[in-house]
Amino acid sequence: MAAPARKPAYCNNVGEFATLKQNRRRDAQLMRMTYRGRFAPSPTGPLHFGSLVAAVGSYVRARAQDGAWLVRMEDLDPPREVPGAAQDILATLGAFGMVSDEPVVFQSRREAAYQAAFDTLRTRAEIFPCWCSRTNLEVYGGLHRGACVAAPDRARAPAWRVRVLDRRIEFTDLLQGPYAQQLACDVGDFVIRRIEGWFAYQLAVVVDDAEARITEVVRGSDLLDSTPRQIYLQQLLGLSTPAYLHLPLALDAQGHKLSKSDAARQVDPRDPVPALRAAFAFLGMAEAARAAALRPQALLAFAAQHFDLADLRRTAACAPQASGKD
Numbered sequence: 001m002a003a004p005a006r007k008p009a010y011c012n013n014v015g016e017f018a019t020l021k022q023n024r025r026r027d028a029q030l031m032r033m034t035y036r037g038r039f040a041p042s043p044t045g046p047l048h049f050g051s052l053v054a055a056v057g058s059y060v061r062a063r064a065q066d067g068a069w070l071v072r073m074e075d076l077d078p079p080r081e082v083p084g085a086a087q088d089i090l091a092t093l094g095a096f097g098m099v100s101d102e103p104v105v106f107q108s109r110r111e112a113a114y115q116a117a118f119d120t121l122r123t124r125a126e127i128f129p130c131w132c133s134r135t136n137l138e139v140y141g142g143l144h145r146g147a148c149v150a151a152p153d154r155a156r157a158p159a160w161r162v163r164v165l166d167r168r169i170e171f172t173d174l175l176q177g178p179y180a181q182q183l184a185c186d187v188g189d190f191v192i193r194r195i196e197g198w199f200a201y202q203l204a205v206v207v208d209d210a211e212a213r214i215t216e217v218v219r220g221s222d223l224l225d226s227t228p229r230q231i232y233l234q235q236l237l238g239l240s241t242p243a244y245l246h247l248p249l250a251l252d253a254q255g256h257k258l259s260k261s262d263a264a265r266q267v268d269p270r271d272p273v274p275a276l277r278a279a280f281a282f283l284g285m286a287e288a289a290r291a292a293a294l295r296p297q298a299l300l301a302f303a304a305q306h307f308d309l310a311d312l313r314r315t316a317a318c319a320p321q322a323s324g325k326d
């Protein structure tokens with residue numbers, strides 16, 4: 001039987017053109033419906049203005065796309081964690097009108113998934129055990145490049161590193177524009193399992209984003225330079241790469257990232273509206289910052305309705321003074 005004639009890519013029949021337009025509209029709608037974003041705080045203290053900016057940015061972007069917004073608790077670093085901080089952050093997000101559309105994922109409970117990815121990389125010889133200390137690597141500018149400096153020491157557990165090739169990894173951030181790294185000279189072979197046995201952030205985040213079918217990662221710009229490592233791991237594990245949108249960082253008066261400075265202040269869950277307006281203003285959503293609504297949910301809905309990527313601020317700036325309580 002003869003194969004049916006292929007239709008040309010263009011179309012000059014009015015009826016077919018209308019169908020094409022309908023299909024495009026349907027595809028755009030489908031893309032919006034399948035949008036899945038997330039907010040992934042570390043429970044190292046209460047939610048502060050800098051984290052609120054990331055939460056609000058990711059939430060409003062997801063809602064503007066009619067998409068899902070998920071929360072993941074990045075509690076993989078026990079020494080840095082503060083007891084009760086995870087529940088405190090979730091309660092504060094709730095007071096600000098932001099609740100995860102699906103059950104909150106805790107990284108501390110996902111060891112099996114990280115182990116499976118680790119085993120895959122090990123089977124493929126993409127990772128190697130390493131006993132090199134920071135001091136060992138000082139002569140190479142702190143980078144691990146190919147061969148180990150320290151000899152294996154079977155009496156101690158090793159760290160595990162990914163072998164990076166001399167390859168340029170590039171992507172276009174939706175807000176920050178094109179970004180590239182030459183992994184071998186910019187970051188070197190990087191750790192995915194620490195000496196203490198914990199899986200490192202870079203591996204966990206890639207496994208979690210893939211499993212949650214995240215289509216777009218919206219987060220603070222402090223993670224911009226982690227992104228090429230994550231894209232590299234996605235490629236090694238055969239996972240798809242989401243879109244990325246890195247928001248401006250909120251700084252203290254000395255120019256330090258808010259979360260790492262002494263001036264980091266908790267946002268007040270009992271009075272969320274002023275901090276929410278301040279977060280909108282910081283992000284560049286001027287209309288939402290001035291909106292008449294008096295409840296957090298209504299303000300967020302207004303912000304999503306009026307969301308325009310072109311409005312967003314790109315560069316870091318000082319957090320407003322009145323963003324939290326002392």
Ligand SMILES: [Zn+2]
Pocket residue numbers: 129130131132144147148149150
């Ligand atoms: Zn080494």
